[in-house]
Amino acid sequence: MPSSAATPASSLKSPEPAALPAVEFRDVSKRFYFYEHRTSSLREWFIRRVLHRPIHVRHTAFSLRDIDLRVDAGESVALLGANGSGKSTVLRLVAGIYHASSGVVETNGRITAVIELGAGFHPELTGAENVGLYAAVLGLTRKELAERYEEIVEFAAMEGFLDTPLKYYSSGMEARLAFSVAVCLQPAILLLDEVLAVGDRAFRHRCLERLRMFHARGGTLLLVSHELEQVRELCTRGVWLRDGQVVMDGDIESVLTAYRAGPG
Amino acid sequence: MTATLLKASTRPPRLVRVWRYRELLRGLVVRNLKVKYQRSLLGFVWTLVNPLLTVTILVVVFSHVVRIQVPDYWAFLLSGYFVWNFMLQTLNTGTYIFTEHSRLIRSVAFPSEILVFGAAGSRLIEFCAEIALILVALTVMHHHHLPASYALLPVLILIQLLLAIGLALPIATLSVFYHDVYHALPIALTTLFYLSPVFYPARMVPEAARPFYFLNPIAGLLTLYQDVVYAGRLPDPLLLFGTASAAVVICLVGYAIFRRYAGVFAEIA
Numbered sequence: 001m002p003s004s005a006a007t008p009a010s011s012l013k014s015p016e017p018a019a020l021p022a023v024e025f026r027d028v029s030k031r032f033y034f035y036e037h038r039t040s041s042l043r044e045w046f047i048r049r050v051l052h053r054p055i056h057v058r059h060t061a062f063s064l065r066d067i068d069l070r071v072d073a074g075e076s077v078a079l080l081g082a083n084g085s086g087k088s089t090v091l092r093l094v095a096g097i098y099h100a101s102s103g104v105v106e107t108n109g110r111i112t113a114v115i116e117l118g119a120g121f122h123p124e125l126t127g128a129e130n131v132g133l134y135a136a137v138l139g140l141t142r143k144e145l146a147e148r149y150e151e152i153v154e155f156a157a158m159e160g161f162l163d164t165p166l167k168y169y170s171s172g173m174e175a176r177l178a179f180s181v182a183v184c185l186q187p188a189i190l191l192l193d194e195v196l197a198v199g200d201r202a203f204r205h206r207c208l209e210r211l212r213m214f215h216a217r218g219g220t221l222l223l224v225s226h227e228l229e230q231v232r233e234l235c236t237r238g239v240w241l242r243d244g245q246v247v248m249d250g251d252i253e254s255v256l257t258a259y260r261a262g263p264g
Numbered sequence: 265m266t267a268t269l270l271k272a273s274t275r276p277p278r279l280v281r282v283w284r285y286r287e288l289l290r291g292l293v294v295r296n297l298k299v300k301y302q303r304s305l306l307g308f309v310w311t312l313v314n315p316l317l318t319v320t321i322l323v324v325v326f327s328h329v330v331r332i333q334v335p336d337y338w339a340f341l342l343s344g345y346f347v348w349n350f351m352l353q354t355l356n357t358g359t360y361i362f363t364e365h366s367r368l369i370r371s372v373a374f375p376s377e378i379l380v381f382g383a384a385g386s387r388l389i390e391f392c393a394e395i396a397l398i399l400v401a402l403t404v405m406h407h408h409h410l411p412a413s414y415a416l417l418p419v420l421i422l423i424q425l426l427l428a429i430g431l432a433l434p435i436a437t438l439s440v441f442y443h444d445v446y447h448a449l450p451i452a453l454t455t456l457f458y459l460s461p462v463f464y465p466a467r468m469v470p471e472a473a474r475p476f477y478f479l480n481p482i483a484g485l486l487t488l489y490q491d492v493v494y495a496g497r498l499p500d501p502l503l504l505f506g507t508a509s510a511a512v513v514i515c516l517v518g519y520a521i522f523r524r525y526a527g528v529f530a531e532i533a
Binding site: 032092095096097098099111113114115116119120122124125129132133136137138139140141142145 | 284285287288290291292295298299302365367368369370371372373374527530531
């Protein structure tokens with residue numbers, strides 16, 4: 001464990017007291033409960049009742065344990081770590097999909113979370129209809145969508161397919177369309193969970209361009225990715241998680257170096 | 265506990281968030297109807313065929329075999345059957361709506377009751393088309409004039425919507441935790457079909473049993489429809505007021521039950 005290289009989060013950036021942080025976690029833990037009765041049935045319930053067996057067998061698993069994290073507006077932060085280390089849980093807590101078991105999560109600014117590309121897409125609807133629905137899912141009004149529709153279509157570069165039902169799209173095209181909606185929303189905080197590996201090379205290049213522009217304009221970016229080269233290009237700060245705890249938090253180069261050397 | 269309280273205070277109230285997502289509600293209603301009717305030549309006709317077939321069978325059985333003494337029995341049946349059909353379908357939707365959209369619930373923070381509202385909303389649009397056809401048929405072939413009582417229909421439709429949402433929300437909530445609901449609900453609804461005045465008028469129920477009979481708010485709703493649409497008269501104000509209050513209370517309680525558990529849907533559904 002490369003603990004010698006670890007930098008405490010507080011010493012990295014001198015926090016400006018006037019500015020509100022984009023995201024702040026104070027002593028946040030997230031526990032998940034697994035109930036054994038979850039997939040069981042009334043029959044099971046009755047048998048257990050009669051035999052005086054416990055009905056709810058509750059297992060607890062920590063996904064995050066006492067996390068403190070402060071992300072200032074305009075930062076671009078990469079979350080690194082092995083599968084199951086709690087990266088996606090952090091993003092879901094920021095987005096408000098999960099609620100913290102203890103501690104406080106505070107966010108300032110409009111958030112767009114892309115946890116799964118194209119969740120809410122319907123195969124029977126056309127590309128254009130799906131763009132409208134996905135934008136609505138992400139919280140856009142019709143007026144806001146109308147202002148951005150051209151940009152979304154142009155970014156996706158698939159004008160010829162917009163009136164085709166989504167089920168005839170290739171999976172790459174579908175992901176491209178979803179990603180285009182997400183990046184054209186101009187939120188204050190953008191959360192991306194392993195969704196950068198979509199489309200062909202040209203499209204990926206444009207995505208990275210787009211995200212750089214988003215960052216340059218002062219947007220806050222939180223990124224989960226296993227493609228370390230992309231991470232190095234996009235982010236200035238890295239947070240390495242293991243078993244739901246922050247192992248290391250610092251500038252991206254040093255965290256990446258330690259992460260590459262460290263065990264998973 | 266403190267975390268939840270603090271968190272709740274920084275977030276806008278639930279209904280404000282629902283209002284902000286009204287565009288999604290509209291999108292879902294349109295999507296539901298589009299997906300159902302596109303690439304189908306007869307479209308809405310299919311929606312009518314199934315209930316009309318049932319109505320035909322019921323008319324044959326209850327006016328020629330078991331004779332229910334109601335003039336123009338077909339008109340009586342039409343005035344309530346489609347209301348029952350609306351309740352049945354909306355409540356059934358509740359058993360799978362959250363599992364059907366589990367990917368969405370796991371990846372976007374939005375007020376998930378919108379899914380239930382959207383299902384009820386698209387069904388309501390179909391119902392409005394159905395009841396319009398029924399009104400035309402009854403005006404021409406049963407009343408032979410336009411009854412003033414029709415003016416009360418918007419109120420009845422509102423009661424019906426509140427009742428459907430108030431029952432569908434807790435059903436949908438329970439379905440997230442127990443698959444049993446999916447199997448149990450059809451049985452419960454079949455029972456309720458016979459315990460509600462769908463194919464017989466509530467006045468045939470023995471006087472002594474009637475107070476208990478009307479504990480079922482759907483019985484009140486159907487009777488209201490039969491008064492307004494079939495009999496063409498204004499309903500008993502007490503029944504109207506009672507059913508409306510029951511619908512409001514059921515809606516509030518159902519919504520409260522849903523809200524109690526909605527926070528963990530993303531972890532379970």
